[in-house]
Structure formats: C-alpha cells, structure tokens
Amino acid sequence: MLKRYLLAPGPTQVPPEVLLAMARPILHHRAPEFAALFAEVREDLKWLFQTRNDVLTLVSTGTGAMEGAVSNFLSPGDKALYVNGGKFGERWGKLCKTFGVNATEVKVEWGEAVDPQTVADALKKDPAIKAVYAQASETSTGVAHDVRALAEIVRSREDTILVVDAITALGVFDLRADEWGLDVLVAGSQKALMLPPGLAFVSVSEKAWRLAEKAKNAAFYFNFKKEREAQQKNQTAYTAGVSLLLGLQEALKMLKAEGLGNVFARHARLAHAMREGMKAAGLSLFPKQSPSDALTVVSAPSGVDGQAVYKNLREQYGITAAGGQDHLKGKIFRISHMGYVDTFDVIQAIAATEMVLTGLGHPVKLGAGVGKAEELLLAK
Amino acid sequence: MLKRYLLAPGPTQVPPEVLLAMARPILHHRAPEFAALFAEVREDLKWLFQTRNDVLTLVSTGTGAMEGAVSNFLSPGDKALYVNGGKFGERWGKLCKTFGVNATEVKVEWGEAVDPQTVADALKKDPAIKAVYAQASETSTGVAHDVRALAEIVRSREDTILVVDAITALGVFDLRADEWGLDVLVAGSQKALMLPPGLAFVSVSEKAWRLAEKAKNAAFYFNFKKEREAQQKNQTAYTAGVSLLLGLQEALKMLKAEGLGNVFARHARLAHAMREGMKAAGLSLFPKQSPSDALTVVSAPSGVDGQAVYKNLREQYGITAAGGQDHLKGKIFRISHMGYVDTFDVIQAIAATEMVLTGLGHPVKLGAGVGKAEELLLAK
Numbered sequence: 171m172l173k174r175y176l177l178a179p180g181p182t183q184v185p186p187e188v189l190l191a192m193a194r195p196i197l198h199h200r201a202p203e204f205a206a207l208f209a210e211v212r213e214d215l216k217w218l219f220q221t222r223n224d225v226l227t228l229v230s231t232g233t234g235a236m237e238g239a240v241s242n243f244l245s246p247g248d249k250a251l252y253v254n255g256g257k258f259g260e261r262w263g264k265l266c267k268t269f270g271v272n273a274t275e276v277k278v279e280w281g282e283a284v285d286p287q288t289v290a291d292a293l294k295k296d297p298a299i300k301a302v303y304a305q306a307s308e309t310s311t312g313v314a315h316d317v318r319a320l321a322e323i324v325r326s327r328e329d330t331i332l333v334v335d336a337i338t339a340l341g342v343f344d345l346r347a348d349e350w351g352l353d354v355l356v357a358g359s360q361k362a363l364m365l366p367p368g369l370a371f372v373s374v375s376e377k378a379w380r381l382a383e384k385a386k387n388a389a390f391y392f393n394f395k396k397e398r399e400a401q402q403k404n405q406t407a408y409t410a411g412v413s414l415l416l417g418l419q420e421a422l423k424m425l426k427a428e429g430l431g432n433v434f435a436r437h438a439r440l441a442h443a444m445r446e447g448m449k450a451a452g453l454s455l456f457p458k459q460s461p462s463d464a465l466t467v468v469s470a471p472s473g474v475d476g477q478a479v480y481k482n483l484r485e486q487y488g489i490t491a492a493g494g495q496d497h498l499k500g501k502i503f504r505i506s507h508m509g510y511v512d513t514f515d516v517i518q519a520i521a522a523t524e525m526v527l528t529g530l531g532h533p534v535k536l537g538a539g540v541g542k543a544e545e546l547l548l549a550k
Numbered sequence: 551m552l553k554r555y556l557l558a559p560g561p562t563q564v565p566p567e568v569l570l571a572m573a574r575p576i577l578h579h580r581a582p583e584f585a586a587l588f589a590e591v592r593e594d595l596k597w598l599f600q601t602r603n604d605v606l607t608l609v610s611t612g613t614g615a616m617e618g619a620v621s622n623f624l625s626p627g628d629k630a631l632y633v634n635g636g637k638f639g640e641r642w643g644k645l646c647k648t649f650g651v652n653a654t655e656v657k658v659e660w661g662e663a664v665d666p667q668t669v670a671d672a673l674k675k676d677p678a679i680k681a682v683y684a685q686a687s688e689t690s691t692g693v694a695h696d697v698r699a700l701a702e703i704v705r706s707r708e709d710t711i712l713v714v715d716a717i718t719a720l721g722v723f724d725l726r727a728d729e730w731g732l733d734v735l736v737a738g739s740q741k742a743l744m745l746p747p748g749l750a751f752v753s754v755s756e757k758a759w760r761l762a763e764k765a766k767n768a769a770f771y772f773n774f775k776k777e778r779e780a781q782q783k784n785q786t787a788y789t790a791g792v793s794l795l796l797g798l799q800e801a802l803k804m805l806k807a808e809g810l811g812n813v814f815a816r817h818a819r820l821a822h823a824m825r826e827g828m829k830a831a832g833l834s835l836f837p838k839q840s841p842s843d844a845l846t847v848v849s850a851p852s853g854v855d856g857q858a859v860y861k862n863l864r865e866q867y868g869i870t871a872a873g874g875q876d877h878l879k880g881k882i883f884r885i886s887h888m889g890y891v892d893t894f895d896v897i898q899a900i901a902a903t904e905m906v907l908t909g910l911g912h913p914v915k916l917g918a919g920v921g922k923a924e925e926l927l928l929a930k
Contacts, residue, residue, distance in 0.1 A: 174575065176575065176576055176578060178578045178580070180789065181576045181578060181579070181789065181792060182576070183575070183576060184575070184576050184793075189573040189574075189575075190573065192572060192573065192746075192793070193569040193570065193572065193573040194569075195554065195556065195563070195564070195569075196556055196561045196562070196563060196564050196740075196746060198556060198558045198561060198870045199561070199747075200558070200872070201864065201870050229609070229610055229611050229614070229747060229748055230609055230610050230614065230771060231609050231788045231789040231791075232788075232789070233770075233771055233788040233789075234609075234610065234614075234771045234788075237770050237771045241768070264770070265770055268768045268769070268770045269768050269770075270768070358789075360576075360789060366572075366576060366791070366792060366793035366794070367579075367609060367789045367790065367791055367792060367793075368609055368748045368791050368793070368794065387768065388621070388648045388649050388650070388767065388768060389648070390613075390617050390644070390645055390648045390649075391610060391613055391614045391617045391772070392771070408611045408612075408613040408614075409560065409561065409611040409612070409613075409738070409740060409747045410747065411611075411746070411747050411748050412561060412746060412747060413564075413572070413746035413747075413748070414746070414748065484581065490578040490581050492580070
C-alpha cells in the first residue's frame with residue numbers, strides 16, 4: 171500500500187468538505203436556487219479579489235481567462251508589454267502573438283524577479299503601449315514579481331492597464347486589486363482556491379472596461395462583456411459550471427472563516443518553514459530573490475537529477491510534486507504549499523526530500539531540515 | 551419537504567457512481583496514473599463517437615468546442631453555410647460572424663427540420679463554401695435534423711466539411727461519424743454523458759484536419775492542433791479537467807456495459823412513450839416533424855402560459871424542466887429524457903404535467919397520459 175499525497179503546484183488538494191459539496195445532485199443553472207448560489211459566490215469572490223468590480227467566472231482553466239485578458243482588451247496591431255521570467259510569462263507572449271498584438275518582451279532571467287524600473291523605462295519609450303502583462307507568481311520558477319510596484323508605474327498612464335496572472339497567487343499572498351490598481355486579475359480554481367480544475371476567474375477594472383470598448387479581437391466563448399451582462403444578473407452567458415460552483419461556495423466559506431489576513435499569514439509561515447527547512451537540509455533554493463509563497467523551488471544538488479527526485483518522491487513515497495519545465499528540466503524540483511495545506515504537508519515534504527536524496531546517494535543529515543521546520547512551525 | 555428532480559435538457563442527472571468517482575482525491579494531470587486514465591477515456595470516446603479519429607477533450611462547455619469548430623477550420627473571409635432552425639443554429643451564425651466568416655444562412659422555421667435539398671441547392675450555388683454547420687438535435691425546438699442526409703450531400707465535395715453540434719444528440723441516437731461522414735462532431739459533458747458541465751468533446755476527420763492546415767483565425771485555448779499533439783500522448787495542452795475525467799471514465803463504463811444499441815433503443819423507447827403520453831393527455835407536440843429523442847417539447851395549450859407550467863412543475867412538484875427561449879417563451883415547455891433516465895422519469899414527467907395543467911385550470915383527464923406511457927413502457 172502506498173498512500174498518495176498531492177504537493178504539486180496545481181491541481182492541489184481539495185478538502186473533503188468541498189469534494190462532498192460537488193457530489194451533490196446537479197443544480198440547474200437557470201433555476202432560482204442557482205441565482206442565489208451565484209450571488210453569494212460572486213460577493214465572496216469580490217472579497218477574495220479585494221475589489222468592488224465584478225469578478226467573472228468562466229468554465230475553463232486559467233489559460234482560458236488569460237486568453238480573454240488579451241482578446242477582450244486589445245486589437246490586432248495594438249501594442250503591449252509583457253514580463254517574461256518563465257513558462258507562464260512566455261504564455262503572455264504567445265497569446266499576444268496569436269491575437270496579432272505587437273508585444274514588447276521584458277526578458278527576466280528565470281529565477282529572478284522583474285526590476286520594475288525596466289518596465290517603467292520600456293513604457294516611457296513607447297506611449298502607445300496599452301497593456302502590461304505579468305505574473306504575480308511565476309509557477310515555473312517559484313518567483314513572485316512585485317506587481318504592486320508595476321501597478322504604481324502603470325496607474326499614472328491613462329490608457330494603459332496592468333493585467334496580472336494571479337493563478338498561483340490569489341489566496342496565497344496579499345493582492346489588492348482596487349487599492350493597488352491591478353486592473354485585470356486572473357485566477358484559476360485548482361490552486362489556492364482548493365478546487366478541481368475547471369473554473370477560471372477574472373476581475374476587471376473600469377479602466378480596463380473602457381479599453382474593452384475599443385477592442386476588436388474575436389472573443390465569443392471568452393467574451394467578458396457578454397459575461398458581465400449575464401453575471402450581473404446572477405446568470406452566465408453559457409452553461410454554468412454548477413458542480414464546481416457548489417464546491418467554490420464551500421471553499422470560499424472556509425477561506426472566509428479563516429480570514430484573509432490569516433490565510434496569507436498561514437501561507438507565509440508554511441513557505442518560510444519550507445524554505446528554511448530545505449536550506450537546513452543542505453539544499454539551495456532556485457529563486458535568486460523574491461520567492462513566491464505558493465511553492466518552493468529547490469535546485470537539484472550537483473550530481474543529482476532533479477527529475478529523479480520528482481520521480482522517487484512519487485514512486486517511493488507516494489508524493490506527487492513537480493519537476494522543472496523546459497531548460498530547467500532535471501535542474502530543479504518544485505513543491506507546493508498553497509491551498510489546503512498545513513504544518514505537516516511541509517514536514518512531510520522536507521522529510522521525503524531528505525529521504526529521497528539519501529536514496530539517490532546524496533549526503534543529507536536526516537532530520538536536519540525537518541528539525542528546522544519544526545522549530546519554525548512550533549505552535550505558540 | 552419538496553424532493554428535487556432534474557428533467558431539464560442539460561445539465562442532466564448525474565448517476566451516484568459518477569458523483570462518487572468525482573469526489574475522489576485529485577489526480578495530478580502530469581502523473582503517470584493520469585495518462586492511463588486518459589488513454590482509457592480516449593478509446594471509449596472513440597467508441598461513443600463511432601470514429602477511428604481522435605476525439606479531443608476540452609475544459610469548457612459545449613459552446614467552447616463550437617467556437618473551436620469555427621476558428622480552427624476557417625479564416626476570415628472564408629465562406630460557410632449554417633442551418634438555423636433555433637437558438638443553437640443561430641449560435642453557429644454568431645460564431646461565424648465573430649470569426650469573420652462569410653456565412654450563408656439556411657433558415658428553417660422553428661419546430662421544423664431542415665430539408666436537405668435546400669442545403670444541396672445552396673451548396674451547388676456556391677462552390678467556395680468550405681464548411682456546413684448544423685445541429686443533430688436542436689435543443690430549443692426539440693427537432694432532430696437529418697445530419698446523415700447532410701453528410702451525403704457534403705461528402706462528395708472535396709473541400710467542404712460537415713460540422714455537427716451533437717451536444718444533445720451524442721449518446722441519445724445513432725450518429726456514425728466515420729460511416730456517414732460527420733467530419734466534426736461536437737459534444738458536451740452535461741447531457742447524455744451524465745456528467746456535470748465542464749468538459750467538451752470534438753472529433754475531427756482527416757478532411758477537416760486538412761482544412762485546419764489553412765485556417766488563419768486566432769485559436770489559443772481552443773487550438774485543436776495543439777490539443778491533438780498533446781492528447782495523442784495522453785496529455786493535455788493545458789491543465790486537464792481531472793475530476794470530471796474520473797467521472798467520465800465511470801459514465802463511459804456504464805454506457806459500454808449497456809451497449810450503444812441499447813442506449814439508443816432506451817432513449818427511443820422513453821422518447822416515444824413521452825410523446826405518446828403527452829398526446830394522450832390532450833397535448834400537442836411543438837415539433838412539426840422529426841422530434842429529437844433527447845427531449846420532448848410540448849406546446850402550451852391555448853390559454854395556458856408555458857412559463858407557468860415550467861414554474862409550477864418546479865415550485866409545486868420540485869421538478870426542474872425548461873421553458874421556451876426567445877419568441878417561444880410562454881408558448882412551449884421542454885422536458886428532457888436523455889442520459890440517466892428510465893421509465894419512471896417519463897411517468898413522473900407526464901403525471902406532473904397532468905397535475906400542473908389541472909392546477910392551472912386546463913381540463914385534463916388525470917392518468918390518461920400516464921396510462922398510455924405505462925402501456926408503451928410495459929416490461930416485456
């Protein structure tokens with residue numbers, strides 16, 4: 171018997187309360203009970219996004235909402251800028267290309283955070299840039315970009331919006347959509363929202379809606395304007411993801427009971443313990459700066475294949491984490507601590523890493539990393 | 551206490567086995583267990599679609615796959631033809647417009663089936679038409695279009711494909727993708743597949759893939775080529791809908807155990823009993839010809855508001871069915887018998903209709919419709 175554990179940076183663990191909520195009989199999306207459910211969920215999403223604007227719910231993965239965040243705001247030939255510091259930064263570039271957007275890349279070394287000044291400089295050079303695309307948390311490298319600083323730069327420009335992929339950031343660390351000026355904030359269900367994949371969310375500021383008025387790209391399924399019209403009436407333009415919404419209602423209840431500040435503090439505490447524990451086990455972290463509290467990315471020690479760590483975690487210990495993508499394959503492994511996680515997810519991850527590395531012949535003082543994490547996670 | 555029953559034409563009832571499968575802990579979409587699950591599901595989908603071609607699975611509702619069935623095959627300025635005999639036929643027209651496709655409408659009176667000859671004539675007039683879009687089952691009117699006859703017309707043209715919306719048809723009645731030449735067949739999870747909303751499916755013929763080579767519309771999230779590449783390796787381009795796929799595995803097992811011929815025969819038998827029962831209760835059916843076996847659309851008797859029937863079914867008897875859309879609002883009501891349905895869903899629907907109409911002051915001989923249905927549904 172091998173017990174199974176999920177510590178991948180999405181999909182993440184789903185609490186039993188949420189799994190059970192989704193196993194309820196199907197609710198019809200045109201019945202009045204649905205409108206009541208959706209009204210509640212929409213309010214709670216605004217709370218989570220820290221916004222007074224509408225948060226739209228879409229039936230897709232996060233990538234669908236990212237697509238909509240390009241196609242709904244820009245026309246072919248429009249100019250944009252995107253921060254590319256990893257796999258998901260790259261995706262903004264690909265999306266812009268697909269929709270004929272002329273996008274300037276701000277290239278960031280994988281493992282580093284964008285220097286906001288480089289974005290400010292690039293924007294100054296080109297007043298025609300209508301949108302800046304960035305990740306709040308770049309899942310491929312484990313780095314958090316300072317989107318608050320980016321917002322300060324962008325908000326002074328009357329016709330430029332900031333679009334933030336918060337897929338592995340929302341519900342992990344503080345993101346104040348309205349206060350900071352994060353015009354468009356994209357999230358997905360299968361991360362800190364503790365749900366299976368299948369729903370995406372996007373908040374849209376008034377400034378962004380004004381830009382949307384002029385946009386000429388094709389957007390049908392991901393037509394934000396049409397969704398806003400429907401969702402303001404607690405309906406959806408197409409069929410709603412009713413079962414996932416029942417789960418979302420439950421997950422949001424749990425988050426609200428914990429309190430937003432406590433949710434962020436929990437993630438910060440777990441992430442800190444994970445990082446310090448890994449270091450105490452003799453490992454080094456991949457991010458050179460600004461590590462995201464969503465996941466810890468560890469560099470494979472010299473002579474150790476990162477994919478072997480990932481593989482042995484799963485095969486020997488039942489733990490699904492993640493390896494590296496593209497040129498980082500074999501060089502890193504990634505362990506999530508977002509969503510439905512607590513002290514012992516972190517302890518387990520560090521213990522298993524110590525054991526796997528030992529098994530691979532890499533010298534580790536067993537218990538050293540775990541001891542450090544225990545110290546940091548002691549109940550007060 | 552009001553027990554709740556779901557007889558709407560999607561989402562439909564989900565069997566408890568499927569609900570429980572989806573309540574399992576999350577499976578990671580990059581783990582080897584996922585590839586095994588997806589390989590099985592992909593094979594079973596081919597069986598259901600009666601095709602040897604790939605059936606792609608997307609995380610969206612059926613509308614997302616419909617969008618992809620336009621954007622992946624046609625370029626702006628290309629010519630298409632669409633059959634518009636209801637709300638969903640209309641959608642093909644809107645999608646074509648969104649993607650700059652020059653689409654000829656074959657208008658069909660709501661409640662009637664398309665005369666294949668009109669399509670043949672329209673095609674003859676314009677050899678540049680690259681794609682014909684139609685519904686196998688038009689959910690807004692309850693009419694089945696003869697897509698087999700359309701396929702016979704289209705298949706002789708080397709560069710024209712037939713795209714069929716089978717969202718309320720697949721798993722209800724016979725649709726032989728390969729044998730008949732249904733080049734692109736679109737389906738959704740929340741109908742006869744007995745799942746919650748959230749997955750869409752599309753099979754694509756070689757002829758359609760050839761057309762896709764030349765298409766120039768933007769398609770990122772719904773990029774069929776990219777999905778085919780990934781799915782042929784039992785992966786998905788973006789995050790997979792893992793929980794719904796576990797449910798799908800279970801639903802496909804149930805359908806396979808019943809056998810495709812038996813699944814179709816069950817739907818035909820239930821649909822026939824529903825129609826004859828409604829007629830025996832003194833009602834008339836809305837479709838003038840070719841009623842779909844997915845749902846029965848009943849005309850509200852003169853002096854009775856169809857919306858009141860729909861509303862009272864729900865409020866007095868706990869049954870969620872559906873009313874009419876657009877200009878049919880108030881004139882019809884719609885009751886589904888697709889998916890996880892048997893004898894007593896039909897009996898219940900007819901009994902409740904008799905009772906609701908009586909309550910609304912319309913004279914009905916109580917039990918007359920039910921008696922007719924019982925006669926037709928007697929176990930042999």
